[in-house]
Amino acid sequence: MAARKLILCFTAARRASSRASVFLRASPLLEASTSASHATAAATKGSPWALLFSSRVFSSTPPAQQSAGDVPAPSAVDHKLIMPEDKFHKLADDTIHDLLEKLEEYGDSQQMDGFDIDYGNQVLTLRLGDLGTYVVNKQTPNRQIWLSSPVSGPARFDWDAATDSWVYRRTGVNLMRLLEKEIGELCGTPVDLS
Numbered sequence: 001m002a003a004r005k006l007i008l009c010f011t012a013a014r015r016a017s018s019r020a021s022v023f024l025r026a027s028p029l030l031e032a033s034t035s036a037s038h039a040t041a042a043a044t045k046g047s048p049w050a051l052l053f054s055s056r057v058f059s060s061t062p063p064a065q066q067s068a069g070d071v072p073a074p075s076a077v078d079h080k081l082i083m084p085e086d087k088f089h090k091l092a093d094d095t096i097h098d099l100l101e102k103l104e105e106y107g108d109s110q111q112m113d114g115f116d117i118d119y120g121n122q123v124l125t126l127r128l129g130d131l132g133t134y135v136v137n138k139q140t141p142n143r144q145i146w147l148s149s150p151v152s153g154p155a156r157f158d159w160d161a162a163t164d165s166w167v168y169r170r171t172g173v174n175l176m177r178l179l180e181k182e183i184g185e186l187c188g189t190p191v192d193l194s
Contacts, residue, residue: 092138151182
């Protein structure tokens, strides 16, 4: 079976060698490539084997060079800085339960059709009738609280120990302040979630 695949590959390479040699000579990426000499050799020799073994020439980035004494690069995530899971659960659960209580109080004071708050499966859902729906849930692997807002869209909040609050890193906005602002504007009555 392997011999059959090799023969098929050899036949396909032979058919493509004339087309590939034109492509290899005309490719502007190959001129900048570190293995351009291999591409030229494959194109000029016309050998299907040379064409097969010079497949790296199609890469626009040179291969990484690492000497024997190099130390591997650190991972993108420093696992020592990640919040312990039990601490995350306590902070996130406390935040979501506080939100639930305060939004229920706010909802009782509002005379609004369609105002409904629900908490189930660690997901807090606030329906504001025709004004939209908010969804707040925790994402344990990322140690984040995620918010889906009908006004500002999706956001991912990280715990900021310096301010003792959940903060959206892209904009620096605080989760509670954002919800107070948006829900207050949508409902027409200020809400205090702190």
